Amino acid sequence: MKKILVIALLLMMSLGVFAGCENNKETSGDSFSDIKERGYIVMGLDDTFAPMGFRDDSGDIVGFDVDLAKEAFGKMDLELKLQPIDWSMKETELNSGNIDLIWNGYTITEERQEKVSFTNPYLANRQVIITLKDSGINSKKKLEDKKVAAQMGSSSVDAINNFPDLVSSFDGGEPIVFDTNNEAFMDLEAGRVDAVVADEILARYYISKRGKEKFNVADEDFGKEEYGIGLRKEDKEFLKELNSTLDELKKSNKGQEISRKWFGENILR
Structure with missing residues (x-):
């Protein structure tokens, strides 16, 4: 009986380790396929950063980056969900999986590039x-x-x-x-x-x-x-898709229209 219990315990432990490896593989890989499957994207932002993302008089989150994101993810057939965050914790929120990306006047710096992957710049x-x-x-x-x-x-x-x-x-x-x-x-x-x-x-x-x-x-x-959009390091497919969509949007009439709405001129780059 003791031998059977020991064997059973060892088997359970080995299965647990295997399952843990599998779960880790899923959470550490590119998340774009999971995002497409669920049909929505969670964007982290500071909701006090006007005019990029902030609350209007009705309490709704609006802004240049919000409009640009809605247009970009609309092209990907993804619903945009906005998640206000503590800006000092933005990379932690991203890498823990609470948000899918950081898009809110997010400056590209060497220090941040060690923690996240940036898209091509879109504003100076x-x-x-x-x-x-x-x-x-x-x-x-x-x-x-x-x-x-x-x-x-x-x-x-x-x-x-x-x-x-x-x-x-x-x-x-x-x-x-x-x-x-x-x-x-x-x-x-x-x-x-x-x-x-x-x-x-x-x-x-x-x-x-x-x-x-x-x-x-x-x-x-x-x-x-320069401003860019921050993604997790492992989200290479997502980064490629977002760069392509962003480049297309910067050249489009809609992208320029959004820029003129908030700044009176086209400042996309």
């Missing part, structure tokens, strides 16, 4: 310095002894930290980080910080809504960059 951007109109801040050097704000987990923080000597000269010796860009801009307007570093696309949109007469964008910036 800069990291700009925004201040109140009469601040006198028009360059990076003028940020010495100033309180400088940015969004936590954003490429703005990465861009700032590329200048460690400058950062050490800030009031507090580091940038002040907020969960959202909106919170950073609110503190700027209230005079609690002296400058905000943010994506130019977001900054220009925010300024246009809050009043151009209130703000100044410095001549000098923290660098140029």
Whole structure:
């Protein structure tokens, strides 16, 4: 009886290991076939990042990237489901399988390329310095002894930290980080910080809504960059399909129409 129990136990353990290997194989492979089979895609985004993805007055998530994604996945016969996430946890959300991709003004950086695969770029951007109109801040050097704000987990923080000597000269010796860009801009307007570093696309949109007469964008910036869409490293087929669809959309009248709707001109690249 003991021998039978031992054999049975060993058999169960071996089956468990085999099943574990099989499950791991399924979850670590390209997920595009599974996405097509279920018929929908889950897109992770920061729902405060206007005009790329944000909530309108009715609470609906709208934006340039949202419109572009709807069009792209419509061409793939996939329903788009939007999943707001903590932007500082975006790569974790992606690689744990909670979302299928990151598409929301997602800047391509070397550090992020180690964690995700990016599509071809579709927009150009800069990291700009925004201040109140009469601040006198028009360059990076003028940020010495100033309180400088940015969004936590954003490429703005990465861009700032590329200048460690400058950062050490800030009031507090580091940038002040907020969960959202909106919170950073609110503190700027209230005079609690002296400058905000943010994506130019977001900054220009925010300024246009809050009043151009209130703000100044410095001549000098923290660098140029490009936006891409982030996928899991193993999703090679998905990446190929999305690149093809995105390239087609950038050349189409619909893609240009979406760009003009949000920016007044075609800025797709």
